[in-house]
Amino acid sequence: MSEKNNLDFVYKEEILKRSINPGFSSELSKVDKFISGLNPFCGDEVKFHFNLSHNNITNIYLELEGCAIHKASSSLLAEVILNENINTIQKVCDEFISFFNTKNNSNQKFQNHKLQITNPIHSVKSNQIRIKCVLLSWNAIYNNLF
Amino acid sequence: MVDFKTIIKDFPILKRRINENKLIYFDNAATSQKPKVVIDALSNFYSNNNANIHRGVHTLSMEATYLYDEAKEKIAEFINAPNNNSIIFTRGTTESLNLIADSWGQSNLKESDSIVITELEHHSNIVPWQELIKKTKSKLRYIPINTDGTLNLANINNIITKNTKLISMTHVSNGIGTINNIKKIIKIAKSVGATTVIDAAQSVPHMPIDVSDLDCDFLTFSGHKMLAPTGIGVLYGKKELLESMPPYQKGGDMILEVTYDKATWNEIPFKFEAGTPNIAGAIGLGAATNYLMKIGMQNIRDHEIEITKYAYNNLMNVDGIEILGPENTDIRAGLISFNIPNIHPHDLGTFLDSKGIAIRTGHHCAMPLIKKLGHHSSARASFYLYNTNHEVDKFTAEINNSIKYFNNV
Ligand SMILES: Cc1ncc(COP(=O)(O)O)c(C=O)c1O
Numbered sequence: 001m002s003e004k005n006n007l008d009f010v011y012k013e014e015i016l017k018r019s020i021n022p023g024f025s026s027e028l029s030k031v032d033k034f035i036s037g038l039n040p041f042c043g044d045e046v047k048f049h050f051n052l053s054h055n056n057i058t059n060i061y062l063e064l065e066g067c068a069i070h071k072a073s074s075s076l077l078a079e080v081i082l083n084e085n086i087n088t089i090q091k092v093c094d095e096f097i098s099f100f101n102t103k104n105n106s107n108q109k110f111q112n113h114k115l116q117i118t119n120p121i122h123s124v125k126s127n128q129i130r131i132k133c134v135l136l137s138w139n140a141i142y143n144n145l146f
Numbered sequence: 147m148v149d150f151k152t153i154i155k156d157f158p159i160l161k162r163r164i165n166e167n168k169l170i171y172f173d174n175a176a177t178s179q180k181p182k183v184v185i186d187a188l189s190n191f192y193s194n195n196n197a198n199i200h201r202g203v204h205t206l207s208m209e210a211t212y213l214y215d216e217a218k219e220k221i222a223e224f225i226n227a228p229n230n231n232s233i234i235f236t237r238g239t240t241e242s243l244n245l246i247a248d249s250w251g252q253s254n255l256k257e258s259d260s261i262v263i264t265e266l267e268h269h270s271n272i273v274p275w276q277e278l279i280k281k282t283k284s285k286l287r288y289i290p291i292n293t294d295g296t297l298n299l300a301n302i303n304n305i306i307t308k309n310t311k312l313i314s315m316t317h318v319s320n321g322i323g324t325i326n327n328i329k330k331i332i333k334i335a336k337s338v339g340a341t342t343v344i345d346a347a348q349s350v351p352h353m354p355i356d357v358s359d360l361d362c363d364f365l366t367f368s369g370h371k372m373l374a375p376t377g378i379g380v381l382y383g384k385k386e387l388l389e390s391m392p393p394y395q396k397g398g399d400m401i402l403e404v405t406y407d408k409a410t411w412n413e414i415p416f417k418f419e420a421g422t423p424n425i426a427g428a429i430g431l432g433a434a435t436n437y438l439m440k441i442g443m444q445n446i447r448d449h450e451i452e453i454t455k456y457a458y459n460n461l462m463n464v465d466g467i468e469i470l471g472p473e474n475t476d477i478r479a480g481l482i483s484f485n486i487p488n489i490h491p492h493d494l495g496t497f498l499d500s501k502g503i504a505i506r507t508g509h510h511c512a513m514p515l516i517k518k519l520g521h522h523s524s525a526r527a528s529f530y531l532y533n534t535n536h537e538v539d540k541f542t543a544e545i546n547n548s549i550k551y552f553n554n555v
Binding site for chain 2: 010016045068127
């Protein structure tokens with residue numbers, strides 16, 4: 001693989017675009033649930049502000065600090081879990097995190113079809129060191145939402 | 147004259163290609179590469195002389211002991227220590243600092259006392275003191291920094307007072323490269339009777355250091371940052387101080403006599419080298435020291451000043467760049483910490499790696515410092531004797547390419 005491809009493999013165009021514009025940037029007038037995550041090794045940081053109604057996430061405000069992969073991944077996560085029930089979210093996060101933590105399942109078919117939008121970030125799996133950038137927000141939600 | 151262009155040939159790893167590019171290794175503040183003489187010293191030891199030291203009467207044990215002691219002599223000469231027994235082998239700077247905090251700290255500090263460090267320190271010169279003051283109920287005070295990353299000494303007489311029992315400070319900041327005026331601080335420390343510790347992890351590998359001239363009480367450094375293997379480092383201490391301190395770890399080699407009831411401690415340095423030490427590592431460090439002394443530490447410093455000036459001026463032309471730390475190379479070591487707008491250091495690090503360039507990204511184990519300077523992290527290029535201006539050219543060009551890559555989506 002040429003180095004050009006190698007780089008483009010980690011930074012798919014869609015990931016770069018999303019990192020520059022992650023969305024979910026409107027502050028909420030009241031916050032029902034707040035979850036934060038920090039990677040002390042690199043300073044990647046995330047703050048999720050949620051509105052909840054009957055255990056459904058109805059609105060998200062996202063504060064992000066850090067690298068492109070972390071920002072894009074957090075944005076994808078927010079898109080996946082918006083309007084979902086927290087029980088579903090637990091399963092979805094588990095599925096996504098397991099995918100990154102197991103070797104050799106590159107052509108993953110996810111149970112939850114919403115996870116398909118995360119496809120462009122899957123190739124980061126080839127870069128061991130950056131997997132933690134992908135998973136910071138997913139782990140924060142998985143460990144704290146329930 | 148040393149021809150720095152040929153030095154690269156001494157380092158086998160620098161022939162490597164990374165992602166189809168020639169390796170440019172700019173992560174020397176994290177760890178240095180190893181010349182063939184060091185690799186050969188390890189291999190020779192294990193192939194020809196391996197045995198435990200100070201124990202057996204057989205030939206191999208005598209040879210191993212001789213080589214180990216010879217390495218120690220070399221290091222004493224290298225930093226101009228008056229006495230070989232003032233050199234204690236440890237695992238590295240971190241262990242050396244912990245040894246002082248445990249052994250000296252717990253037997254010398256009381257509640258009204260304070261320890262002074264600076265806002266520039268590596269975590270390993272912060273956390274041992276934070277833990278020590280919990281146990282002794284003494285206080286930890288910081289010498290603050292100016293925005294250019296130099297120490298602010300305006301209030302120094304209110305920070306270093308008659309209650310100050312210990313001052314521990316880095317000579318060179320690994321985070322931003324500031325060279326501190328340690329001689330001045332050591333003088334102030336002496337005037338109040340405080341003990342002085344110099345974290346020389348980033349200075350001993352790169353410039354001449356003379357502990358007798360500095361007149362510090364302790365000085366610590368790591369072998370792996372000065373061309374030697376990992377897992378070996380040095381604590382230099384004044385003889386009388388080391389003699390007055392209790393042992394750090396207990397076991398073989400550090401005792402004089404053991405009965406089933408009690409033990410008496412061996413002399414220094416053995417008192418502080420419990421168990422079988424890293425014999426091969428020590429011999430490797432001896433070989434590295436020899437190699438550095440042949441080239442000459444002032445020559446290495448001059449070479450790094452040239453590269454650092456060149457890199458600083460090149461980088462200043464990069465759009466929007468913010469360089470941390472002082473500009474003047476009289477007070478900046480061979481490292482440059484910086485941030486590029488809209489590109490996180492990790493992304494820059496991954497981009498440069500794809501071009502074969504290795505830099506460090508993150509907070510460099512100096513989290514409070516990087517925060518204080520208003521950043522979450524930074525990119526850091528750090529140089530050594532085998533680096534060249536030519537490599538800096540490629541580095542700067544690729545930084546400019548990264549700006550296009552990440553911003554033209
Ligand atoms: C200034 C400084 N102090 C202490 C250390 C810790 O050294 P080691 O990890 O070799 O124990 C380092 C290493 O990065 C350093 O740069």
